[in-house]
Amino acid sequence: xxSSLAERLRKSIREQEYLPGxxxxxxxxxxxxxxxxxxxxxxxxxxxxxxxxxxxxPGKGLYVCASHPKTELVQVVVGNLRWxxxxxxxxxxxxxxxxxxxxxxxYDAHGDADLDLEMIRQLPNSPAKGAVIVSFYSQALNRExxxxxxKGFPFVLVDQRLHDIDVPSVTSDNLAGGYQIGRMLIEKGxxxxxxxxxxxxxxxxxxxxxxxxxxxDASLPFDRSxxxxxxxxxxxxxxxxxxxxxxxxxxxxxxxxxxxxxxxxDAVARSAYRALTAMGLSIPGDISVVGFDDDTLAEWVSPxxxxxxxxxxAMGKAAMDLLCTRMADPHAAxxxxxxxVELVERQSVVSTDSRHSASVH
Numbered sequence: 521x522x523s524s525l526a527e528r529l530r531k532s533i534r535e536q537e538y539l540p541g542x543x544x545x546x547x548x549x550x551x552x553x554x555x556x557x558x559x560x561x562x563x564x565x566x567x568x569x570x571x572x573x574x575x576x577x578p579g580k581g582l583y584v585c586a587s588h589p590k591t592e593l594v595q596v597v598v599g600n601l602r603w604x605x606x607x608x609x610x611x612x613x614x615x616x617x618x619x620x621x622x623x624x625x626x627y628d629a630h631g632d633a634d635l636d637l638e639m640i641r642q643l644p645n646s647p648a649k650g651a652v653i654v655s656f657y658s659q660a661l662n663r664e665x666x667x668x669x670x671k672g673f674p675f676v677l678v679d680q681r682l683h684d685i686d687v688p689s690v691t692s693d694n695l696a697g698g699y700q701i702g703r704m705l706i707e708k709g710x711x712x713x714x715x716x717x718x719x720x721x722x723x724x725x726x727x728x729x730x731x732x733x734x735x736x737d738a739s740l741p742f743d744r745s746x747x748x749x750x751x752x753x754x755x756x757x758x759x760x761x762x763x764x765x766x767x768x769x770x771x772x773x774x775x776x777x778x779x780x781x782x783x784x785x786d787a788v789a790r791s792a793y794r795a796l797t798a799m800g801l802s803i804p805g806d807i808s809v810v811g812f813d814d815d816t817l818a819e820w821v822s823p824x825x826x827x828x829x830x831x832x833x834a835m836g837k838a839a840m841d842l843l844c845t846r847m848a849d850p851h852a853a854x855x856x857x858x859x860x861v862e863l864v865e866r867q868s869v870v871s872t873d874s875r876h877s878a879s880v881h
Contacts, residue, residue: 521556522563523638529564530645533573538584544574546581563635570595570627570639571646593623594843595648599636599655601628603787604815605832606654609678612836613652620844633658640664643673650674650847652839657682657721674846676839680722681856688842690835690857691723697828697861698727701782701810702734704826704863709872710780710808714746714771716764716792717784724784727812731782746771746778750788764791765798772799772807779872780808786815789825789868808869814862823867835859 532538544550547561554561565582568574572593574582596613598606610626617624625648629636636655641664643651650673655661657680668675669685681689705713715731717724728747735742748767750760764783768791771778783789789811796803803809803823811818814829838857845852 522560522567522635525550525554525556525560526564526567526642529568530571530573533568533584540584541586542584543580544582544584549581563632566627566635567639567642570625571642572625572648592621592649592847593625593647594840595625595627595643595646595651597627597629597636597639597643597651597653597655599629599633600631601626602631604817605679605785605813605830608832609652609654609836609839612833612838613840614836615833616837616840620840622840622844629655633660637661637664640668643668643675644671650676650843652676652678652836652843654678656680656718672850674843674850676843676846678835678839683722686854688846688854688856690839690842690859692830692835692859692861694723694726694861695730695733697812697830697863698730698732698782699734700730700861700863701727701812701828702731703738704865705780705782705808705810705869706734706738706740708808708869710778711740712743712746712776712778712780714748714778714781715784716748716767716771716781716788717750718760719747719749721784727784745774750784760788761791761794764788765795768792768795769799772796772801778807780810780869782810782812784812786811786813786818786825786827789827790817790821793821804868804870810869814864818864819866826866826869827864829862829864831859 538544547558551558551561572585575585577583596610601607614624627639637660653675662684666685669687677687677689679691681691715728732742748771750763750767781792783792789809792809796807801807811825811827814827818825818827842855
């Protein structure tokens with residue numbers, strides 16, 4: 521319904537039923553006239569704001585934009601800006617855009633998967649000349665990206681690489697990051713380690729693969745029963761905390777529970793902290809926990825989280841560089857950049873010897 525309303529308003533603006541600078545109305549008025557909810561009107565207006573067709577004026581309503589920027593415009597489309605990685609990527613894109621003389625417009629779907637896909641679908645109709653896209657993989661997203669590619673619209677993916685179509689991408693070295701975590705935990709005596717993550721995501725699959733490679737290189741068996749799929753392709757833009765806590769309880773209920781848990785990202789690790797604490801377990805006294813990302817809260821949770829550092833701002837800058845190349849030459853060779861990662865050891869991990877000594881005393 522919101523897509524239909526957006527199309528009607530878009531048509532009215534292009535046919536000059538509403539002139540530049542003219543008031544369209546408030547969201548409340550539009551909802552009343554159309555007989556729909558304000559939420560529907562808000563979603564429709566979000567699309568048109570991010571296309572550069574209308575603007576919100578606080579306390580006044582929705583107005584047709586007077587003019588479009590003379591500089592080239594690039595969209596940054598993120599599934600949920602509440603995720604620290606999305607914010608940092610956007611900051612990196614913005615920093616790189618200054619030297620390139622490009623205006624950046626940020627679009628945040630606020631965790632609404634349908635709105636995220638609709639914005640991607642409308643990119644070729646917007647004033648944007650290209651886009652940096654940060655969203656979770658799904659079959660529906662894959663179809664929209666295929667549509668963008670077939671229309672020749674330039675874009676770069678961040679934090680994922682597609683295998684069905686060859687489009688520019690920027691990812692971290694997830695394989696190396698998973699391997700570093702596995703090797704570190706094994707060196708500290710942990711041989712039964714749980715893994716909790718969104719196994720549909722290619723980045724998480726690579727982390728798990730690197731993690732398992734560390735077991736293989738150490739000639740140790742890997743217990744697949746300690747691997748928990750977090751989402752199973754459901755509501756991948758929403759709040760993961762409840763499902764994370766469920767998966768933690770499932771893993772810890774194993775007859776031979778793990779001595780450490782590797783969480784696929786720091787946000788999952790924080791939810792795991794809550795679940796383990798609620799179960800009466802101490803970190804790292806009873807169980808060690810590792811994350812992945814090194815977001816701004818990793819150092820401030822208690823105990824401070826051992827994790828893999830990804831430089832998301834550098835990823836955003838690299839994405840902007842690739843996008844500029846793509847916009848200048850649509851036929852340029854497709855490039856995939858893999859950014860280095862770094863293991864950051866903090867207080868959430870101890871050796872099994874330390875745990876044993878503590879229990880003896």
